[in-house]
Amino acid sequence: MKQFSIYVFKILAVVFVSMYMLDKLYTYTFQNGTPRNKIQKILKLQDAHYDYAFFGSSRTENHIDCELIEQLTGKSCVNFGISGGTNGDMLTLMILAESNKITFDNVVLQVDHNFNLRGLSNNFKASLVPFIFNDDVKQELKKDKNNFYYYNIPFYRYLKYDKVVGFRELLSTILNKKPKTHLDVGFNPKVGVGKGVSGAIPFIINKENEEIESIIKLMKKRGTNLTFFTAPYCKDIENRDRLRALKTRVPSLLDYVSIFDDKEKYFYNCGHLNIEGAEEFTNILIKDIYSFKTN
Secondary structure, eight states: OHHHHHHHHHHHHHHHHHHHHHHHHHHHHHHHSOOOSHHHHHHHOOSOEEEEEEEOSHHHHTTOOHHHHHHHHSOOEEEOOOTTOOHHHHHHHHHHHHHTTOEEEEEEEEOSGGGGOOSOOHHHHHHHGGGTTSHHHHHHHTTSTTHHHHHHSTTHHHHHTHHHHSHHHHHHHHTTOOOSSOTTTOOOOOOSOOOOOOSOOOSSOOSOOHHHHHHHHHHHHHTOEEEEEEOOOOTTSTTGGGGGGHHHHSTTEEEOTTTTTTOGGGEEETTEEOHHHHHHHHHHHHHHHHHHHHO
16 A cells, blocks of 8 residues: 555656646746737737737727738837737736837727627637736736636646647747737738628627726826727628617727628628728728827
8 A cells, every 4th residue: 555655646746747847848938939929929028119009809800901001101000909809808918018118109999799798718818827927917817716726736727728828839839930910010811702690799788898997097097099999790790780889888989880881892701801891991990090089
């Protein structure tokens, strides 16, 4: 029995040491490798300034062509939209940017069906876990039920979020493989034409969103111009008219929900524009922002 106990102890010791070493390897690689997503970009960027910064979900990432904006305005631009991103994700990005002295003259935030969402998305949390000892990241992850395990069980965080920060991503970082999205501008266009529908607009739009209120306060404290917009949806998406309620929820919302109702060729699917639609939408939006600021 004694020999068996020693044998079990040795196995457990090997497992623990292996997890500890793997945790160190993954953390060092993600913290020191070339950024492969927008969260890593903000965490590693220091003392930068952009004239225009766009935040939101894939309906920002796939729709806003910052290179085009730079050509039209002569101003610097970055697209921080993240597929599946929530308002909580965007608020956290803005807080991280402030800590790293990244400043913006104008912040433009997409608001639509995501108005009802709260907290951080799972993919966003996954991208944060290599940086759990960053003070702002630590503050955000305090709200997560797995927070204790992140700090007390080596490698647990990488096992839990293997799809996002697992071996494949580790290898891509080590090999300095370029991400799909060009992070300098952040635009990730869609190619093709379609009207496929996935999901629906909530039947009831909440009366308020605390994270958007926090964003408004943060931008006011910084002295940054803040603009809200709703990107186009095709006519076939369920409950589209319910988004009209956002006009009473969000100050000075720029509403583009129906602007391409007669231009189906601009849609990749019902919730996303293709590259031609994105270029036309970018043109319209940036010109309206100039007018909006003037007025």
